[in-house]
Amino acid sequence: MGFTYVKIRVYSVDLARWEDVEVLVDSGALFTSIPRPVLERLGLKPIARRRFRVYGGGVIERDVGGAVVEYGERRAVVPVVFGEPEDIPVLGATTLESLGYQLDPVSKELKPIELLMI
Numbered sequence: 001m002g003f004t005y006v007k008i009r010v011y012s013v014d015l016a017r018w019e020d021v022e023v024l025v026d027s028g029a030l031f032t033s034i035p036r037p038v039l040e041r042l043g044l045k046p047i048a049r050r051r052f053r054v055y056g057g058g059v060i061e062r063d064v065g066g067a068v069v070e071y072g073e074r075r076a077v078v079p080v081v082f083g084e085p086e087d088i089p090v091l092g093a094t095t096l097e098s099l100g101y102q103l104d105p106v107s108k109e110l111k112p113i114e115l116l117m118i
Contacts, residue, residue: 004108008091010034010080011068012042018070021089025110027103029092032069033081039067046082062087071110074099 004025011018019038046063053059063082068075071091076098083089096102101110 002108004103004110006071006091006110009070010038010042011070011075013044013068015068017042023089023091025096025103026090027093027096029090030094031064031079031081031090031092032095033062033083033087033090033092034067035087035089036063036082036084039065039080039082042067044080050081052081069095069099071099071101072112074101 005022006025007020007022009018009020019042021034021038023032044065044067046065048064049061050064051059051061062084064079065082066077067080069078069080076095078095078098081087096110100113100115102113104111
């Protein structure tokens with residue numbers, strides 16, 4: 001099988017600052033997880049704390065907020081998890097769909113998809 005990593009750009013609220021982050025594409029994960037220090041340097045703040053079930057069945061709590069994320073030529077406002085040091089940065093399904101991409105399982109690349117408004 002193998003893993004797919006891509007570089008995304010995460011922006012401050014005013015879009016004046018950004019940081020590039022390498023993330024693991026995980027279409028089985030609902031949300032995107034970005035290291036907390038990156039989000040804090042961009043001035044982003046959590047708006048809630050949520051519980052998540054992790055591989056192996058355990059439950060963890062993480063802060064969540066929103067961010068503008070860019071991949072290729074596309075940007076979207078998406079929910080993000082404030083990742084802790086032990087968390088792998090992940091690009092989840094919500095961000096993939098919001099940006100209009102899907103993971104091609106053969107080529108291991110992100111491919112544009114048609115956005116449907118139905």
